[in-house]
Amino acid sequence: MAMPDKSLKRAALTLAVISSFVTPVLGSAVNLALPALGSKFNLNAVTLSWVQTAYLLATAVGLLPFGRLADIYGRKKIYSAGMALFGLSCLLAALAPGIAILMTARVLQGVASAMIFSTGMAILSAAFPPGERGKAMGISVAAVYIGLTLGPFLGGFLTEHLGWRSIFVSIIPVAALAWWVAVYRIKTEWADSKGEPFDLVGSVIYGLSLIAIIQGLAQMPQWQGAGMLLAGLAVLVIFVWWENRCQTPPVFQIGLFKSNRGFACSNLAAFINYCATYGVTFLLSLYLQKVRGLSPIDAGMILIAQPVMMALLSPVAGRLSDHIQPRIIASIGMGITALGLCGLAILDQSSSQTYVFICLLVNGVGFGVFSSPNMNAIMSSVQKRFYGVASGAVASMRILGQMLSMGIASSVLAIYVGRVQLSADTQPALLGALKAAFIIFSILCVIGVFASLARGQIGDQSPERKG
Helix, strand or coil: CCCCHHHHHHHHHHHHHHHHHHHHHHHHHHHHHHHHHHHHHCCCHHHHHHHHHHHHHHHHHHHHHHHHHHHHHCHHHHHHHHHHHHHHHHHHHHHCCCHHHHHHHHHHHHHHHHHHHHHHHHHHHHHCCHHHHHHHHHHHHHHHHHHHHHHHHHHHHHHHHCCCHHHHHHHHHHHHHHHHHHHHCCCCCCCCCCCCCCCHHHHHHHHHHHHHHHHHHHCCCCHHHHHHHHHHHHHHHHHHHHHHHCCCCCCCCHHHHHHCHHHHHHHHHHHHHHHHHCHHHHHHHHHHHHHCCCCHHHHHHHHCHHHHHHHHHHHHHHHHCCCCCHHHHHHHHHHHHHHHHHHHCCCCCCCCHHHHHHHHHHHHHHHHHHHHHHHHHHHHCCCHHHHHHHHHHHHHHHHHHHHHHHHHHHHHHHHHCCCCCCCHHHHHHHHHHHHHHHHHHHHHHHHHHHHHHCCCCCCCCCHHHHC
């Protein structure tokens, strides 16, 4: 028996809020623990970045395949299995005796996150009609930012008082609660492509291309890195060729990008925005603790400025996007973010903590105004049968952007600092790396404003808008 409409909405929104909270709170908390991890396992700055990058890479590789598998076998099934794996991988990370096991746990967390991200927004979109979807997505996005807000504080507090392992332990009960909601409160299943074949070849090609690209970025500026980066891009071209000619339903609907301008430009804007913003917390965590000498908890209190503004503004922006064209609201948000990043590009050893805090507030305003309207635009530009694909696409843009952001951070650290442990002697080089990274991020954000404006009107029923 189908669940009553009101009950389904409540359960789907509860599920979305929990899952939207648990993954970002872990990611932002781990950022604060990275210096402690580096000391514990004697890791250099580039290797430290891989604690986050390994997670992001595994998520990115899995998003499109799991989005497609969810459409075939059921979104609830994939989601609940992903949340169970997420909890178990957090337990493994908490018990890790060395960096190899910790990296393995981070990869498993990435796979689990791919299962969660590729289905959560599709479930929410299926439960809410278009006129109410923006508000629901705004609440879900606010949960992400609440997680990002609490993450630095919790990460700093737990690392300082209970050790970095306690971060992973604290996530396990929340993951268990989300699994319970998925299994016992969501009574409806969605499998709109049931019985259709799965594009295994396309999934493998896609995964190989991403691995090569990120490995190449991490090995820059060595010639091996450049070669691997070019190889990854070539394999990505092969993936596009394969998806266009695949006889079975492809793992990713390339046609949505070719025929649906609103969908394509909205995804591009999301990719650029995450690419320009995700590495900020990682880099500032190093700056505040290694250059300014702050404790993990004090650094965390400064870093919460950005996600607090995101959490406050995203529900408002989401509701506005139900009545005002998303491209207008999102483009304004992207422009504000660019201003905040420009401010961070002039950081030096004597920059005040208040200045850093204000720059993060500006970033948070921009991101909060951008994110939920952009998400609403993406999900409103496709038909219901493509909700799983669209959810996987927007999650892919988010993770690919975050992964490339960390790739840029890794590259500038490798170029300016090298593969050595951070110390007082490396402070000038670290400041040079920060300046270079924030300049790159600022330029990307300005480009993103034009991508956001180019999407045109969203919300009509024309074939172009509906894929």
